[in-house]
Every structure is written in structure tokens, then in C-alpha cells.
Amino acid sequence: MNTGTIVDLRLPELSENGGETVITAWHVTQNGYVVKDQDLLEVATDKATFDVPSPCAGVLIKILKKEGEEVRAGEIIARIKVDRS
Amino acid sequence: MEVLDLGVALYEDVLEEQKGLLRNRIEGGIPDTLILVEHFPVVTLGRLAKESSIIDRDYFMENKIPVVKTARGGKVTYHAPGQLVLYPVMDLIGKRRDVGSYIDFLEKTVSNALNLLAVPAARKGKRRGVWVRDEKIAFIGIAVKRWVTFHGVAVNINNDIGPFSRMHPCGETDIRVTSAKECLGREIDMAEAKKIFAEQFIRDLEAEYGNKYEHWNYSGSEIAGTF
Numbered sequence: 570m571n572t573g574t575i576v577d578l579r580l581p582e583l584s585e586n587g588g589e590t591v592i593t594a595w596h597v598t599q600n601g602y603v604v605k606d607q608d609l610l611e612v613a614t615d616k617a618t619f620d621v622p623s624p625c626a627g628v629l630i631k632i633l634k635k636e637g638e639e640v641r642a643g644e645i646i647a648r649i650k651v652d653r654s
Numbered sequence: 655m656e657v658l659d660l661g662v663a664l665y666e667d668v669l670e671e672q673k674g675l676l677r678n679r680i681e682g683g684i685p686d687t688l689i690l691v692e693h694f695p696v697v698t699l700g701r702l703a704k705e706s707s708i709i710d711r712d713y714f715m716e717n718k719i720p721v722v723k724t725a726r727g728g729k730v731t732y733h734a735p736g737q738l739v740l741y742p743v744m745d746l747i748g749k750r751r752d753v754g755s756y757i758d759f760l761e762k763t764v765s766n767a768l769n770l771l772a773v774p775a776a777r778k779g780k781r782r783g784v785w786v787r788d789e790k791i792a793f794i795g796i797a798v799k800r801w802v803t804f805h806g807v808a809v810n811i812n813n814d815i816g817p818f819s820r821m822h823p824c825g826e827t828d829i830r831v832t833s834a835k836e837c838l839g840r841e842i843d844m845a846e847a848k849k850i851f852a853e854q855f856i857r858d859l860e861a862e863y864g865n866k867y868e869h870w871n872y873s874g875s876e877i878a879g880t881f
Binding site: 588606608613616617 | 659700701702725726727728751752753754755757766782794796797798799
């Protein structure tokens with residue numbers, strides 16, 4: 570991944586059946602530094618919670634979906650600027 | 655595959671045990687592990703639970719039954735000795751990365767094990783949990799981190815189901831709760847129940863995901879029965 574590249578963080582496909590998914594907690598704040606595989610946020614379906622990890626190291630430059638909002642698989646929920654170092 | 659029987663233990667202690675196993679499983683240091691446990695009386699609130707789902711908070715206060723907020727999915731439920739709780743700490747990457755089908759699997763294996771105990775339990779369409787006709791007997795609330803599962807499913811075996819009437823279990827206002835004891839009119843030996851659930855779990859796991867568990871260990875833990 571090139572440094573300075575902007576990466577879209579998308580909600581992974583949690584289930585073939587789809588269904589409602591809600592963001593229950595962000596573990597990091599906008600403009601915060603994140604490392605690869607760090608848990609960024611928690612989402613919940615009817616019976617499950619799921620921690621979404623960061624795909625790369627960098628700065629979380631934009632949170633597009635806030636706590637309490639519904640999201641769908643594949644939807645962009647944040648943007649990360651890939652680390653230069 | 656490891657099967658860990660924790661006896662009767664505090665909810666918070668077992669949660670810590672699960673977190674330790676979860677870290678180790680994510681790092682690949684241990685195999686898939688199934689915890690079997692009974693909890694001392696406790697009400698737990700999942701991530702989407704509403705406090706208003708506890709109808710009679712005074713009852714739980716008077717009986718010194720704690721209410722614990724937890725990061726599992728699902729809403730409100732009740733645990734007590736005589737209820738068998740299964741917490742699989744399992745890596746879904748080597749199986750199927752599908753949280754919905756994993757919950758389907760939990761419902762199937764609990765139904766199958768209850769059937770072996772002569773309880774006519776089954777899944778109920780799109781309504782989650784395991785049911786005996788219109789009465790709910792097992793309750794699901796899971797969490798997944800790096801595609802490794804924790805938390806799980808609670809099955810009413812011999813426990814008093816009275817406290818469920820003082821809440822809306824799983825946030826549902828229209829359900830009645832039952833137990834294996836109520837269905838059969840007799841107590842079930844918990845050691846026998848644990849053996850049946852563990853063996854059925856492994857059989858169903860092999861059938862569902864194609865994993866082979868030629869060897870599996872069954873053991874207790876140092877925290878079992880120490881409270």
C-alpha cells in the first residue's frame with residue numbers, strides 16, 4: 570500500500586443473510602493514529618457483536634458513520650490515510 | 655479441540671477466562687476451545703439491551719443478583735446454576751466467515767443435544783434461539799474478534815425459570831421460557847448433560863464445517879467450583 574494513499578474502510582460482509590447492523594462503539598477518534606489490525610469500531614447485529622480491525626497503519630482522517638447509525642456490508646464507514654513511515 | 659468444564663463460576667471470572675483464550679486463539683497458540691459452565695445467578699445485558707427490559711429490578715436487588723453490562727450481542731438474559739452455558743472460542747477463518755451461519759450452527763447443535771435428552775427442541779424460523787414449541791429454552795449472544803468467536807449460548811436444563819418472568823428475555827415481550835426439567839418433569843444429571851452437549855457439539859462441528867477432531871481433551875480448570 571503506497572504511503573499517503575487514502576484507503577476506504579468498508580463494513581465487511583458478516584453474514585450471507587445480510588440483516589441490520591448498527592455501529593455500537595468507535596474505539597478511536599477522528600484524526601487519531603491507528604496501526605494495522607487495531608480494532609477500530611464495534612458493530613452489532615441482532616445476536617452478535619463484531620470488532621472491525623484496521624486494514625493498515627495510518628491516520629483515521631474521516632469517520633463517515635457514527636455510533637447508533639445503521640450500516641450495510643460494503644458501505645464505506647471511514648477513510649484512513651496510509652502511514653508514510 | 656479442547657473442552658473446558660469450569661463447573662459453577664462467576665460470570666466476570668469466566669469472561670476473563672474467555673478473553674485470555676480469545677487472545678491466545680487469535681495468535682494461534684491454542685486450538686478451538688469449548689467452555690462449559692454454569693453461572694452463579696446474574697442478569698446480563700448485551701449491547702442492544704434496554705434497561706427497561708428488566709421489569710422487576712427490585713426482585714433482582716432484593717435477591718442480590720447483579721446486573722452486568724457486557725459486549726456480547728443480544729439483549730437481556732438470566733443465568734443461574736442448573737443452566738448449561740456453552741462458550742465456543744473458535745476461529746471461523748478456517749471454517750466459514752459468516753456470523754449468521756455460525757449462529758445457525760449453535761442453534762442446530764443445541765437442538766440436537768436437547769433431542770438426545772428427549773426434549774423436543776427445535777429452531778423456529780427466523781426467530782433466534784432454540785424453542786420447545788412456543789417456549790424458549792436456549793438463548794444466544796455472541797461476539798467475534800478477528801473472526802474468533804466468544805460468548806455463546808445458554809440452555810435451561812434444571813434451573814429455576816421463575817426469574818425470566820421478571821424481564822423481557824432477549825427483549826421479546828411475547829415469549830414464555832421453559833427448561834429441560836420442566837419439559838421432562840424430572841431433573842437431568844448435569845455431568846451427563848455436559849457430556850452429551852460436548853460430544854454433539856464436536857459431531858455437528860465436523861458435519862457443518864468439515865473439520866476433523868480425532869483427538870479432543872476434556873478438562874476442568876483451576877477456577878471451577880472455587881467460589
